[in-house]
Amino acid sequence: MISAMAVMSIIFLLIKVVVISWLPQEGDNVKDDQEDQLVVDHLAEEEDSFLKKGPWTAEEDAILAAYVTSNGVGNWNIVRKNTGLARCGKSCRLRWTNHLRPDLKKGAFTQEEQLKVIQLHALMGNKWARMAQELPGRTDNEIKNFWNTRQKKRKRAGLPLYPEDIEVLNVDNPQSINQNVSTQHANDSQPGTSSHNVPELVFNNYKLVNGKHPSCVPPISVMPENSTFEQQDNSDKQVMHPPHLQIMHRSHEQLQDSLPNDYIKFQGDYMSCDDKCSSGISLPSFDDDLLRMGEDPPTQTHDQYYEPRSPRSNGYLESIFCPPPKIVEGSDDCSMQGESSLGNGENLDPIMNQDTLGDTWLFIFKKDFPSYKSLYNKYMIMEDISSISDRVGRR
DNA sequence: AACCGACTCAACCGCGGACGA
DNA sequence: ATCGTCCGCGGTTGAGTCGGT
Secondary structure: OHHHHHHHHHHHHHHHHHHHHHOOOOOOOOOOHHHHHHHHHHHHHHHHHHOOOOOOOHHHHHHHHHHHHHHOOOOHHHHHHHHOOOOOHHHHHHHHHHHHOOOOOOOOOOHHHHHHHHHHHHHHOOOHHHHHHHOOOOOHHHHHHHHHHHHHHHHHOOOOOOOOOHHHHOOOOOOOOOOOOOOOOOOOOOOOOOOOOOOOOOEOOOOEHHHOOOOOOOOOEEOOOOOEEOOOOOOOOOEEOOOOEEEEEOOOHHHHHOOOOOEEEEEEEOOOOOHHHHOOOOOOOHHHHHHHOOOOOOOHHHHHHOOOOOOOOOOHHHHHHOOOOOEOOOOOOOOEOOHHHHHHOOOOOOOOOOOOOOOEEEEEEEOOOOOHHHHHHHHOOEOOOOOEOOOOOOO
8 A cells, every 4th residue: 555655656756747847947038927827737736636535544544643653743744745645734634633643532522521612612602623622632623513513403403502501600710701691690699609609590491411321420319299398397297308419390389398498409301311211221329429529428317318229220310311200199108109119229210201201390409519519510511401590599 | 125314523625824935 | 025835723515324214
């Protein structure tokens, strides 16, 4: 292959020599600029026709990689001349920067990367190269493709380009400007100004990007219908302290009313269930995730919610991302069907329920949950956040 | 199996800025 | 100041793939 390219190079050089011989020589009195230009154009055309286009072969990659490794980047037109590659300098540079660079990260964007792209685009627009500097291992081309695909999807779905909370997510960057964020809350208290520096917002109609599971799993349980949060006077009702993350149906108005001040609720729909929910894929355990995040294990107070459970049955991930268990009307404990599985380690496949699928559910975070902030960033990468509808936690 | 449309991604193209002669 | 070359950036295209019918 290399020798074949060398032969091609020689042929090209011969053509070049022949064409050059047509040029007026020094001392000639011929000064016809038009003819000169024609010859130059002809040369360029010859060169262009010699240059190969289209997909790179493994051999070409090997040649280019070997050359750049030993000579460094830059002088891309020299690369072509020195290696015999039938590729223009531009093509060589593109191939190296987008595919052969050793520090490239392969594979789909992680949720963190997706969020970062959204944030960066809100900040700087179509500055792909600038954005690539903020995402190590990702190329401007990758980011551009990701964004264009996302843009197309959202346009077709009639969704806004940015989640409306992008401003909140950028709270650590005071310079952030989201041209798409509505100003309906411009006069409200600044986001992220609660005592725990947690944005006090309710999101509607969200779902996870691509329905992918997050890498970190919070504790979660489903509230029995007739229970309430830490209220002293309701001895006949099941009194319980909410865990750090809890889901409940919006119809549980009483529960919502009893929500302590140090909790925050998010409102949303179960929308992103797909085959992953019941495919038996291995899901990380909560404890592992806490350890991974370098944070303290759950306190004794909430041990009831942190019983070791198999990843499949811990109910955390699937409760969040799959249709919730069906509410059993009139059952003794008013619990949800399948709830017992949450605590006994048995597998629980979420029960598809057309009545509750797509319905509005509430996710409740404890504000001082040590990993709240990172949970927020991990989980709230939602494509369909359509409105910031209300402030909560003010009773 | 064939067809079709949607989607992804690699690669190309044109333009403009930087820089040196 | 002007011109030519190189390089990088952003927009666009087209081949390949995948899923649905």
